[in-house]
Amino acid sequence: MKAFLAALMFMTRIPLPQVNISKNQWHKSARYFSLVGLVIGGVLYLASLTLQQFFPATITSFFVVLLWIWITGGLHIDGWMDLTDGFGSNKSREQILEIMKDSRVGAMGVIAAICLIGGKWIAVYELLQHENAIILLLSPIIARFLLINAIRFFPYRNQGGIGEGLRANLSWLAIFLNFLFILALSYYLIGMNGFILLFFTAIFSGLLVVTIFKKLGMLTGDCYGALVEWSESVSLFIALAIWGLM
Template sequence: MRGFFAALMFLTRIPLPKLNISPNDWHKSAMYFPLVGLLIGGVLYLASLGLNDLFPATVSAFLIVLIWIWITGGLHIDGWMDLADGFGSNRSREQMLEIMKDSRVGAMGVIAAICLIGGKWVAVYELLRLKFAIILLISPFVARFLLISAIRFFPYRKQGGIGEGLRTYLTLMVIFLNFTTTVVLSYYLLGVNGLLLLSGTTLMSGLLVFNIYKKLAMLTGDCYGALVEWSEVVFLFVSLALWRVM
């Protein structure tokens, strides 16, 4: 279970007893990323049930997004902003990587963060209004399944970076089991629409990953964070689109 606690400590700000996490525990942690995503989704879903009885949908949605940011410590948003700064610079591959490593945030990063948070707020509001908040339970789970898939199938070449070694225990069997769980959960909660939603999100997230790989020939920790944020917000928007057409 130390691998799970390593994942929980890294991906969330949930208070935990202090543990000595070894490099091997860290390498195992990636197997549990989707499970941590489901835990995050559970917190968001329960929050939506409580807040919706106290506040109007607009305020409830805003508070849910704040909880979403708090529980992850803004970890993935930071990657999203760094990627936006790098890609928005329209520079060479080496220069983009240098910009992404810079701790300072540029204009493109700020704009990207505003669009992301605003998009989540609007989407969560609509989900609450339509009484479709169950999407909040699944979205973080699916995003982290797509994350471990990207870790497994795309190269990480940044020696000493935060993602080094995470692929070690992500065998094809682990990916398959997580894939099966994702499909079953989506179908159980949403029926055929859940499978359509999962397919649409996977397609859109795949396009992002392939575009990153085309430009950088690798993925970095910032790319992983950006993928999580992108997958979460795409999942919300695709679910709303399906709601209207189905």
């Protein structure tokens, strides 16, 4: 339970009672990231249903995206901006890592954040228009499931660092149980389209991870955050494409 609370406290800004979390419990928290996604997705889904009773889809989608940013504290957007600043510089591996470590945000990071937030706003609006708000529940779960796969199968920047501890405690069984959970939930909520959504989101997210790995030879905390934002956004647009084809 404390490992789950550690994951919830780290990945969200949901008010929680203060709990003493040991280093070992924190290292075990990654196996619960998908459940954190369920909490975030549940809040977004319920908020969208409630807000639609009072506002048009444009305003509702705007508030939902704001809530999305608030509930994560902008944690992943920060990683997304740092990554795009680094890769947008078109410099060497060492220089990219230095740029990503810099607390200042460059032009590429600002542009990337605007595109990301604007893209989410448009996608959420279209989903609400087509009465597919349920994707708001699935998107954060899928993104965090793909995150734990990246943590498990790609090396972290610092040996013995915080990411390395998470990786060491992600067993094959934990990955498999997370996979069964998201597969069952996706099928329950949207049928076979859930499998299609998960498959194509994994493909596009995998391309991002491989691109980063080829350039840097490892992943960093910023890469993890960027992956979450990318996966969430991609899943929204893939969902729209699925229903568009149907």
